[in-house]
Amino acid sequence: MITETAPFRPIVPRSQPANDTPSYGSTRLRHPMRPALRIPHSVTETTGPQFAASRFGARTDLSMVAGGAAQGERIILRGKVVDENNRAVPHTMIEIWQANAAGRYAHPGDQHDAPLDPHFHGGGRVFTDADGWYQFTTIKPGAYPWRNHDNAWRPNHIHYSLFGTGFGSRVITQMYFPGDPLLALDPIYLATPDPDARERLVAKLDLNITVPEWALGYRFDFVLRGRDATPMEQA
């Protein structure tokens, strides 16, 4: 594998959510008040961990636990990971986690009055293939209340964590479902100022991924930060 050392391109303005987002109440005491210090990219930022698939086993089917089928609507998630230069990102780790069909996480902190499912844990991992593709089978997560404001409900979503080729391309985000009326009311989704950027967090129903008589398929692609074509050497 080639280790790339060119710096990542700067973040495009308005394409990422600001941590100071008052409509999302939990940001109030957690967002830094001072502007971030821009630092030049060195090997610390331009390289990242290359996880050995042999040590970090894949778990691509979340719809079954111990031979039992999870409750809910089975779905397939498939997509391609590329960088901002439209190059595929192969062999990179993708982790996901999500609530069950009733809208509850298998997490001790989640006390929402909805049933746990003994056949659903909600954590998955896969590595992209040589062309940057990944696929999971899971169930569609339910919406749940979250007390951010009066009668606040999170839209159905699946959390994604990706590494890419360097520490600078690391991202954690959420995938949403098309046509969800809660999206227009969700301060987390709406926190990304550029509407084109945030709409890319919404998966697309895809009949080519759908397996007839078995599961609907959704397409969800990623763009990770790309590298400067002409790295600038700094004094």
Add this chain to the structure above:
Amino acid sequence: MPIATPSQTIGPFWHLIDDPEWADLTRFGAAGEQIVLTGIVTDGLCQPVTDAAVEIWQTSPEATEVFSGYGRCRTDLTGGFRFKTLKPGPVRGLGNVLQAPHVAIRIFARGLLSGLTTRLYFEHEPLNQTDPVLSLIDDDERRRTVIAQQVSPDVWQLNIRLQGDGETVFMEI
């Protein structure tokens, strides 16, 4: 050209397959000088941040199959994190300048729509005086927010303040 996918919060109920084993970067048998990196994450009211994912990444010693250089730790009820890893050495920076030994840190939590990035340096390192990133921080007090204290021969502590007095120097990379 496409633009990078937006970040979203990790949320309060994150659960990942390698939690909590991932806090021990030496678990696959990596050899070297073992150290512990610890600290407490607090918010704008000095209250512990008890639901954060703290991640570290280091390029020294060089990553191998038994040492990925990457760790993840859930903060506990005191806001505390604790990693077991190998002591990094100096690494080259831009223009071949030597960087002081450091570990990169990223913090994900409820209330953080994008992860926060900072670095952990080690006190008493002579190279701290000339490190190209530390040199960008002109205030001594601010610089100390990214320099861990040696609290015992093999334990280094760096507390992280997300907001307010003593706020950690976070970095845009």
